[in-house]
Amino acid sequence: MGDDVAVQPPQTGLADHVDSLATVLDLVRSGTARTRPEIGRRSGLGRTVVTQRVNQLTEHGLLEEGPLGPSSGGRAPRELRFRAHAGVVLAAELGATSVAVGVTDLAGQVLTQVEEPTDIASGPDQVLDHVEELYDRLLDEVRAGTASGEVSTWGVGIGLPGPVEFATGRPSAPPIMPGWDGYPVRDRLAARFSAPVWVDNEVNTMALGELRAGSAKGQWDILYVKIGTGIGAGLVSGGQLHRGSQGCAGDIGHAAMTDDPEVVCRCGNIGCLEALAGGAALARDGLAAAREGRSEFLAEVLATTGTVRAADVSRAAQSGDRTSVELLTRAGRLVGSLLATLVSFYNPALVIIGGGVAGAGDLLLAAVRETVYRRSLPLATRELRIVRSTLSDQAGLVGSAFMVIDELFAPERLAHWIDRGSPAGAPELVDVPLRTPVR
Missing domain, CATH: 3.30.420.40 (ATPase, nucleotide binding domain)
Known part of the structure; x- marks a missing residue:
């Protein structure tokens, strides 16, 4: 919020036990533990503490009883569920x-x-x-x-x-x-x-x-690359999103790839990756190919619609248009060239390619893969996977x-709203400082 909004200290009560409450809640929310015995084994908390925290979370509407779980020899334990519909x-x-x-x-x-x-x-x-x-x-x-x-x-x-x-x-x-x-x-x-x-x-x-619900679930070190109108990357290190000190980590679209003064980027600089291989660049180069008669397919698109989009270049490539194949392959190699440096520098286990241009076909992805595997350090690519986003537009x-x-659900914020049962109506929660920021 703003500097004029005061964050009230947490109330006493449940907030006194917020770390153990958050631990129990996170185990159930993530599906890591579904019963009280499982919570105890996963968290290291004693049986009495687990029972108390589960009862408190249930009373405040965050957990609810589910069906009986599997028995390990004695009475079958009751499963717990997070009240996601609260x-x-x-x-x-x-x-x-x-x-x-x-x-x-x-x-x-x-x-x-x-x-x-x-x-x-x-x-x-x-x-x-x-x-x-x-x-x-x-x-x-x-x-x-x-x-x-x-x-x-x-x-x-x-x-x-x-x-x-x-x-x-x-x-x-x-x-x-x-x-x-x-x-x-x-x-x-x-x-x-x-x-x-x-x-x-x-x-x-x-x-x-992708980290929470897609192809990177359970991964620790990943690189997500979006190739759309522009180009950008999201970094996950140690299972946490890395934003950097000001929040602009991963802005690879404006990395310099050439000193050619003719390649002017929307950011005002010259030679940026985005200006060479992004969706806007593909549309620009496809339009030039149509006007110069180098692509019959794109010339027909231009005559029909009055313009050429990146999606048209992708469709043309999938139809076998040689010029469009060359444009997509070149874009993939340019992206792959920068990613090869990042892979050697950062050593992720997984690179996910997403965005509108990346989802248009296999040509660009194949070019990215070939370039990364060829130009990165062998140790960095030994177990590296480069895949297309599974969540796509979502x-x-x-x-x-x-x-x-x-x-x-960070413990420090949970402490401020759990006694009231909901963070609704409390926009000032964004100003609560965290011991370890969610990254």
């Missing part, structure tokens, strides 16, 4: 040309969602007006499906297509977002929905989505929800 999270992923908005439960399951075209360059007021309207529409859908007609909004998460100062939730000089620099996205949405709000770069939310949306969920 509240909802509003999530959104804003891209350059579209917005995806959804409502999830507290386990990150999407209850309803919608994707609509938008132009991020139209400015924050117009775009966020649209997002808020979609949130309201989806909340009405969720309310209509409940017996009481009521839902409790526990938090809001949103990913933006540009650098974001995570501590304040404000965009910072985003190249493709005129009018957004320093805009108080967090404060606006917090006031509108009376809930804590977290804002991040969309590639970070995509990486988090990665950023799901990741935005998990960003909120992870922050809400």
Whole structure:
């Protein structure tokens, strides 16, 4: 929120035991432990403490009794379940040309969602007006499906297509977002929905989505690369999202790949990877090929639609158009060349390729793989896997929800709201300092 919002100290009571409460809750939420004996074995907490914490969490509506679990010789233990339906999270992923908005439960399951075209360059007021309207529409859908007609909004998460100062939730000089620099996205949405709000770069939310619910689940060191209109990366180290000190870690799209003054990037610099291999670059080069008569397929697209998009280049390549195959292969090699350096430097176990351009076919992915395996250190690629995103278009949306969920259930924040049973109506929770920040 802002400097004028005071964070009240946690109440006494359950907050006194918040570390053990959070431990028990996390074990059940993650599915790591489903019964009291399992919780004891996993956590090291004594039987009495486990019983007390489970009873407290049940009384405050966070856990509930489930069916009987398997018996190990004595009386079968009762399974425990996280009450994921106790509240909802509003999530959104804003891209350059579209917005995806959804409502999830507290386990990150999407209850309803919608994707609509938008132009991020139209400015924050117009775009966020649209997002808020979609949130309201989806909340009405969720309310209509409940017996009481009521839902409790526990938090809001949103990913933006540009650098974001995570501590304040404000965009910072985003190249493709005129009018957004320093805009108080967090404060606006917090006031509108009376809930804590977290804002991040969309590639970070995509990486988090894959980590929590996609192909990176259970992995410790991964690199998520989005190849869309622009290019960016999300870093996961030791099982935690790494944002860097200001929140702009992973901005690989603006790494210099050439000194050619003719290759001007939207950020104002020359020779950026994004200006050579991003979706906008593919569309530009495809349009040139159509106009110069080097691609019959793209020339027909241009004559029919008046323009050429990156998706048209991908379709042309899949149809065997030689020029389009060359454009996609070149883009893949350029991306792979930079990733080879990152793989040798960072040594991830998994590289996930996502984004609209990456999902268009196997040509680009094959070129990325070949270049990385050829140019990286042998030890760095010995067990390295390079795969396509399994969440596809949902990665950023799901990741935005998990960003909120992870922050809400951090022990220090849990201490501030567990006695009241819900973080709804407490947007100031974002200002609670964490001993170990959720990264």
